[in-house]
Amino acid sequence: MSRTLQAWQEMAAQLAIEGRAFIKGEYTASADGRTFPCVNPANGQELARISWCGQPEVDTAVACARQAFESGEWSGLAPLARGRILKRFAALIREHADELSLLETLDAGKPISDTQSVDVAGAAYCVEWFAEAIDKIGGEVAPVDPKLVGLVTREAVGVVAAVVPWNFPILMASWKFGPALAAGNAVIVKPSEKSPLTAIRLGALAREAGIPAGIFQVLPGAGDVGRMLAQHMDIDCIAFTGSTGVGKLIAGYAAESNLKRVWLELGGKSPNIVLADCPDIRKAARTAAAAIFYNMGEMCTAGSRVLVQREVKDAFLAAFREAAQGWQPGNPLDPDTSMGAIVDRIQYDKVLGYIEKGLAEGAQLVTGGKAAHTDTGLFIEPTAFDCPRADLSICREEIFGPVLSIITFDTVDEAVAIANDSEYGLAAAVWTSNLTTAHQVSRRLRAGTVWVNCYDEGGDMNFPFGGFKQSGNGRDKSLHALEKYTELKSTLIKLA
Incomplete structure (x- = not known):
């Protein structure tokens, strides 16, 4: 049954809000103790103090992600097994839907009816969709000389950083970590400092679902954290949603460091x-x-x-x-x-x-x-x-x-x-x-998307989402999103 305004207010008054980073499978404060305020824009009240991560937290999270990825504990699982865990993750998002919706509304000022029906419901659907898709796609057997067997396979890219925006915090995050986790990667989510609460809460839910420590981590902070991730030499891919100006910076940082893969979903004037x-x-x-x-x-x-x-x-x-x-x-x-x-x-x-x-x-x-x-x-x-x-x-x-x-x-x-x-x-x-x-x-x-006699229709995951020109590159949603978080490998086997 839908809650009333009074019921939501009562729930908000009793809500325990976690504001620490999620690293190595547990919540932890930043090493220097720095925090920033999380403020409800509808009334100006401070909701919590949020850990402001720095270089020590970034380095620790990346090292942990690398170790977890290389161990094969996640990437080495059969796709069906990864899918089962991700389905549990989706189920936990639905089980905690009221809490997550409330966090999103308090944090970002979004109407509670929208955070329930679109943001949180959509995030659970996204995770579940990729969980169900990952064991149903395969590689190729290339037509080659009969003395050879030629295989084309997709492998997880490695450590993925997802820098996500403040307008749809949990939904946009899921569009990144859903396919990235399904493909077998380790993921570090950097939520916007304007709306970090749901991403932080997802850390514990991911661990409860059975995602190994280090495979899903959350680093709150300001833009400097995104810069550190984009510049880090041991991150293989960074996916960003936000303004075109910041997207250009992200691409530049990646180019100056290790040429990590960069995927950008940027602005619009539709x-x-x-x-x-x-x-x-x-x-x-x-x-x-x-x-x-x-x-x-x-x-x-x-x-x-x-x-x-x-x-x-x-x-x-x-x-x-x-x-x-x-x-x-x-x-x-x-x-x-x-x-x-x-x-x-x-x-x-x-x-x-x-x-x-x-x-x-x-x-x-x-x-x-x-x-x-x-x-x-x-x-x-x-x-x-x-x-x-x-x-x-x-x-x-x-x-x-x-x-x-x-x-x-x-x-x-x-x-x-x-x-x-x-x-x-x-x-x-x-x-x-x-x-x-x-x-x-x-x-x-x-x-990238054209509607005829409607607008913003097609909320299911089957349609790729992204833009032309300075609206970015790459696509979220659909099976095409998996391409962003994998590398193609050609294997040629000579027969005796």
Whole structure:
């Protein structure tokens, strides 16, 4: 039975929060005792002090991961055996779903209904999906000279560092450690300092599931920990989700060290194109509101640019204003809340700064535009601008907040040109009643995911997730994700 606001508040009051790193199969404080505060953005209250790891913790965790990987205790298990353990891990995530959902909501300001139905449920599903997939894929027998047997096999890459973001802390982490563990690697998770609580808690659950000590470790801290991992000479692969700017740094650190494999899922400024023959303008407007206001707009795939054809602009704006009213921010612990708090003061000030910049550049407010509940926490109204040009800062730069830019176009070619005129290429959408137009526009859009007459659909694990251009490289989700955490080996055996 779903909990009420009061029930969640009572549970939160009794919650014991772990803030230490998880190294060698146990929780441990940093050697120098450094900590940083974990603050609830909805009310400003400190939740816990979190260990701030440094070079000693990084070196210890990497050495432990290396030893655990080389021992074969995990990598040497039959895929079916690894899968059974990972299924227990997924089951434990589900068993502790209320606790993990609460940690995520308190930590990141996300609505409790979302952390339950999407974040935690999705993380368990991800781990379980890869657990079930790993014993069902194989290598190749290459067609070679009859005097040879040629095998192409995949082997675990080794020690994997996963540096994950603050907007979907447990879900994005699972997209990394799920396939990496399934493939037989040792994994070190570095959660964002803005939302580290669920990753830390997962350490104990992984150990309880039977994952050996050193195979799953968690190192909280600031950006310096991510830098140390990217520069470390004994890490074989680093997977990062976050901003394009930091992704470039990660790639540089890897190049300067040991040329470790680097996989990057980065920013986006995703276009949502509404053509004049859109089958349902009201539905398109409701979907556009959800595409930018869900998770407070703190999504790399957020539909942050709506491109609407001039003939239907007025109807779209009217329907959008109405839809936006359903996304007013409120207490994240209230199951009826659709939009929670901005993750921290830095992001809050950044988003408000972009709203001011939009007004200064001549954009007209369609809705919102102000902070909300300023007496309690970091809340911002759902905001949208009618933009006179496509080159405004709010139209080109990733805001990562509940701020939409609406751009008017006249022809399909113009819409595609505006959509592709971006350094990013993560996601896109097009609304049309014409099947030919849907196919043609989808092919022309430079994006890793394109939706037609919907947005952000396809939450199952079968679709690869990632982007073109400066939205990154590699793919999360699907069997393709396993490729990131394995190396190909060719073995040729000469027959007598």
